[in-house]
Amino acid sequence: MAVTTPKPTTADQSFSTYRAAVVHEFHKPLSVEQVPRKQLEQGQILVKVEASGLCHTDIHAANGDWPVKPSPPFIPGHEGVGKVVELGPGVTEVALGDRVAMPWLGYACGTCDHCISGWETLCLEQQNMGYSIDGGFGEYAVAYAHYVVKVPDGIDPFDAAPLTCAGVTTYKAVKVAGTRSSDLVAVFGVGGLGHLAIQYAAIAGGRVIAVDLLDEKLELARELGAEFTINATKEDPVAAIQALGGADQAIALAVSPKAFEQAYGTLRRGGKLVFVALPADNNVTIPIFETVLNGITIAGSIVGTRTDLREVFELHAAGKTKVIREVRPLVRVNEAIADLEAGRVVARIVFAP
Numbered sequence: 523m524a525v526t527t528p529k530p531t532t533a534d535q536s537f538s539t540y541r542a543a544v545v546h547e548f549h550k551p552l553s554v555e556q557v558p559r560k561q562l563e564q565g566q567i568l569v570k571v572e573a574s575g576l577c578h579t580d581i582h583a584a585n586g587d588w589p590v591k592p593s594p595p596f597i598p599g600h601e602g603v604g605k606v607v608e609l610g611p612g613v614t615e616v617a618l619g620d621r622v623a624m625p626w627l628g629y630a631c632g633t634c635d636h637c638i639s640g641w642e643t644l645c646l647e648q649q650n651m652g653y654s655i656d657g658g659f660g661e662y663a664v665a666y667a668h669y670v671v672k673v674p675d676g677i678d679p680f681d682a683a684p685l686t687c688a689g690v691t692t693y694k695a696v697k698v699a700g701t702r703s704s705d706l707v708a709v710f711g712v713g714g715l716g717h718l719a720i721q722y723a724a725i726a727g728g729r730v731i732a733v734d735l736l737d738e739k740l741e742l743a744r745e746l747g748a749e750f751t752i753n754a755t756k757e758d759p760v761a762a763i764q765a766l767g768g769a770d771q772a773i774a775l776a777v778s779p780k781a782f783e784q785a786y787g788t789l790r791r792g793g794k795l796v797f798v799a800l801p802a803d804n805n806v807t808i809p810i811f812e813t814v815l816n817g818i819t820i821a822g823s824i825v826g827t828r829t830d831l832r833e834v835f836e837l838h839a840a841g842k843t844k845v846i847r848e849v850r851p852l853v854r855v856n857e858a859i860a861d862l863e864a865g866r867v868v869a870r871i872v873f874a875p
């Protein structure tokens with residue numbers, strides 16, 4: 523069989539720079555500026571961004587909070603959604619005009635044990651959008667065609683953006699939790715991730731308990747399918763959930779080690795705690811004795827695969843999920859970050875470039 527390598531398309535050469543939000547130094551405001559358009563390499567595509575969500579990870583990236591740090595200057599954003607406008611050499615997976623999502627897993631090797639066993643998210647060679655490679659906070663973004671996911675027609679790009687990280691991450695966390703019908707599932711943190719976790723746990727058949735510090739978010743949780751809600755500033759979630767019989771699974775989405783410890787305490791015997799959020803403070807205290815005697819499982823869950831994201835989009839296209847988001851212009855990125863850090867955002871901010 524003859525294999526032909528497609529040639530790069532004749533791209534629109536009418537612009538040589540585009541606007542993007544750039545981190546030049548940790549802990550400093552992002553700079554919205556013109557950045558040079560780059561020549562596409564093998565397997566890359568240029569995407570005209572329509573929508574790009576703001577995740578806590580972007581703030582951790584901009585602050586260099588985690589043990590593995592990005593190298594400034596870089597462009598954050600791993601919830602970019604837009605239309606393919608240029609194909610680099612060798613690209614066959616997508617066509618010009620396709621709407622695609624550019625998730626955290628921007629590139630993986632495709633051949634290691636993790637990649638070939640459906641755990642590409644654990645690939646040691648991976649590159650991450652908005653972290654080790656430039657992300658979606660711009661008018662355009664460069665992505666690897668193998669690792670973008672097509673967005674089905676009929677999904678609003680401003681919905682697709684939060685689904686690209688917050689959606690797939692919580693969808694995968696519910697899969698890792700192993701939620702089955704009638705399980706009690708405690709969801710700690712009802713923000714951008716939590717509001718979707720509640721819906722996926724309910725779709726899996728779980729009875730959801732939402733825990734947060736703000737009544738407004740708990741009200742939203744009830745609207746989205748939570749059967750019980752607990753305001754942890756007014757009531758001890760451990761005692762309240764143990765009074766219900768204990769959680770079969772708890773999903774830790776709040777960026778606070780204390781919430782992780784509380785989530786652990788809510789489990790019934792044989793229960794499972796899934797770590798998802800990544801607080802800047804990296805340590806929790808979990809008792810060994812109770813973990814052993816109670817047969818507790820603790821699992822980490824990092825984003826999701828392309829298959830998981832396709833399933834997330836299918837559910838949304840079928841009308842099974844609702845995305846709570848507000849659209850803001852990218853030029854107001856620093857104000858949006860301040861609002862998110864201060865807890866003034868109900869669920870997700872999505873930037874229009």
Ligand SMILES: [Zn+2]
Pocket residue numbers: 577578579580600626687688
């Ligand atoms: Zn994220």
Ligand SMILES: [Zn+2]
Pocket residue numbers: 630631632633634635636637642645646647
């Ligand atoms: Zn790999």
